[in-house]
Amino acid sequence: MSDKFFYYLSILIQGLPTTLSLSIAGILSACLISIFLSVLLTSDKWYVTKPISVFITLFTGTPLLVQLFLIYYGPAQFQFIRESLPLLWQLLSYPWFCAYVALTLNSAAYTTLIFHGALKAVPQGQWQACVALGMNRKQSLKVILPYALKRALSSYSNEVIFVVKGTALTSTITLMDLMGYNQFLNGRYYEFTIFIATGCIYLLINGLLSTIMRLLEKKALAFENTQ
Template sequence: MNFSIISDNLGIYFQGLNNTIQLVSISLVIGLVIAVPLSVIRCSKNYFFSTPVRAYIYFFRGTPLLVQMFLIYYGLGQFELLKSTFLWNYLKEAYFCALLAFALNTAAYTTEILRGGIEGTPYGEIEAAKSVGMSRIKMMIRIVLPSAFRRTLPAYSNEVIFMLHGSSLASVITIIDITGAARIVNSRYYTPYEAFLTAAVFYLVLTFIIVFLFKKLEYRWYAHLRRDHNV
């Protein structure tokens, strides 16, 4: 083991860390923004609206993220028509394609998680909202979604960790994230242990930080369930 190579190349790793954090956080935010309306539509009893959402979730949860990323990054180049539009300026960038694939993927999983939360709303809460004369939209925003968010927090924290792990795939399409940095160091010095173990440590620390932050958030959001609160 020769970790002086790593300390000499820490710069690449931190550049990778930066890219990983950017990719994960941007795609999580976009994913969440897409997932909230989609989950409401998914729960709709009107098949005309809920079927397309079902199909979208079915596709993105049933296929590997790697294939989805390849479909976007390599696949879209097959369509000449697309190449002539302004969209191509973005779609030819590996970074943008990875971001798009991650966002669409996490949106599908998050939609399904939120659906569980929405369907688990106690009927009494809905009746109470109706009885004070709230409209459907108001009821969603004030009653159903906040309680759904609270119920789905543990499942969502898992999704965030999966997204962090999934983001390592970005290295396959030339992006220098943490894994990409490790691959560069490995190919330059042929030191697989040092290179990939360092990457593993970076991911472990990030995972622990995410778990810690969600614990904090759970503590706040589940305040009403705490036994020791001093009121």
């Protein structure tokens, strides 16, 4: 069994670059988008906040698998995309790009909720202190936003892990990631050991990510432990 286990591992790790590239690209892009959207949600203008709320509802209220299918297979149903937008059509013909878009938008919706919640949790006294110092809203956000993001790291670390686990669904759109090679091996050998080996790889990745996020959180909140 051990020989088979390591043989399966040697095949499965061929999908590791795809899984890692999707995870890293999706996490970074979603983080940047969500910071921007979180700031916009602090606006008192409905025409700014309403579209963001619709976006969040849309991507948190539907399964990631459905979003993957819609982004990968959906554009092919519209002739004007194929004819009028050749560059977009070319990009959407690549499974990796479609998976990246789906993961980014899905994670951005959830992360926006996390970051916006952290902003709302900042005590009003800090906002008032900024106003008392003569700061406008933009200047106040430059002070308060970093503090809020640090406080959100604990919840955000879970979302980072969810993105990595979400990449397992990308094999459904013909992408050969870890689960893609898992399906390839399972179709050939049909052995339970294949799933154990796949699970071990995901466990290792998420274990390392969890440790890194905990270290970042500890360092970011070190100021709270100072006397």
